[in-house]
Amino acid sequence: MTNYNHAETFRTPKNFPMTEDALRQLIEKFPTPFHIYDEKTIRKNFRRLRDAFAWAPEFREHFAVKATPNPYLVEILARDGAGTDCSSLAELFISESAGVTGEKIMLTSNDTPAVEFRKARELGAIINLDDISHIEFLERNAGLPEIISFRYNPADIMNDGNDIIGRPAEAKFGLTRKQIFDAYRICRDKGVKRFGLHTMIASNERKASTFIYTARIMFELAAQIKNQLGINLEFVNLGGGLGIPYNPDESPVDLKVVGEGVKKLFHEILVPCGLGNVRIAMESGRAMTGNAGWLVTTVLHQKHTYKNYVGLDACMSDLMRPALYGAYHHITILGKENLPAEEIYDVTGSLCENNDKFAIDRRLPKIDTGDVLIIHDTGAHGHAMGFNYNGKLRSAELLIRENGEVEMIRRAETLADYFATLNFPNARLNPATK
């Protein structure tokens, strides 16, 4: 079995951006569990993506707010020029409060309520419709904007799917190829002036070829839209789905290869048909914040039955990915990073659900009760997926600023928060009223 603690085996080393002493001091001030994010890493991730597309006439990353819906983080990315990708009313408000408005926002929702369309129109966001029937729904409920985008589902050319992408035909998202052409025609006839095109076919994908393939599908479609309808698309949005190496054995996406591959297709397909000004957009979430977050948690108990268990003060409501997807998250023990991994543990939370585990049969150095565990790569789809099942409260979020200072950017939930929506006429239920 691989010993992940042995530095030579790392293709992607798993680090933590603070010294042991600094983290122990921080824990005295902010008790575990908490997610902690690193501004420097987020900026580096964004700049690497932007640089890979520096050749494009224009490139825009719309940060997928759902990955880490905290306006402090959205603001960090916005200061570097990123916009947002939203799919709910709350995410639109988060964008607005972080200072992201107008066409920097893309609303890529589905099954969309009218109030969401109205808020998007109020903010001047680009609305990316998920279905042809939404043209009429949008017109009736919020009025048609000057610019509209459509989400394409490429099941017609990927009907077998493949092991990387799955089967688009089974996905609820997007319009068919025929509907796409009809939709642009309808909108043009209704007076819409500017158009974009979107798709999202990858998820946590680390192969550059997948994104280059996506660009080919989209550029060819853009060329056909131009030929058949005379519409010059203003942007092509290649979606999110850029993966990260959760396992130290994995390597990151080679963004330079992605950028170069997309550039070649841009010049091969778009430029010759007069679409050389098309903006390239992406809506990456995980690749911006995933490796910039850590869940810091303390060992409460150990038990030795048929297996060895360590029980943490964090649970699945702080990080659902292992339970939901069987996802790997690397775990290190504060101060024991270089000890040999000679024990095998199931690392669990406290939910009354047997799948509330952060790791199963994980080789780790010997753990003592009270040890601080660092769960890596929790910066995207981590805290964001939290929930209150079993009366569990969601943790705080901290942020390490570029100057090294740590700020609390969201406090932990309290019992008062938990009871706040309950009107039961017994004040003792609500600790806040005591």
Ligand SMILES: *Cc1c(COP(=O)(O)O)cnc(C)c1O
């Ligand atoms: C989830 C989502 C994203 C972001 O996905 P990542 O894997 O975090 O990059 C982007 N666009 C849409 C429409 C999504 O649903």
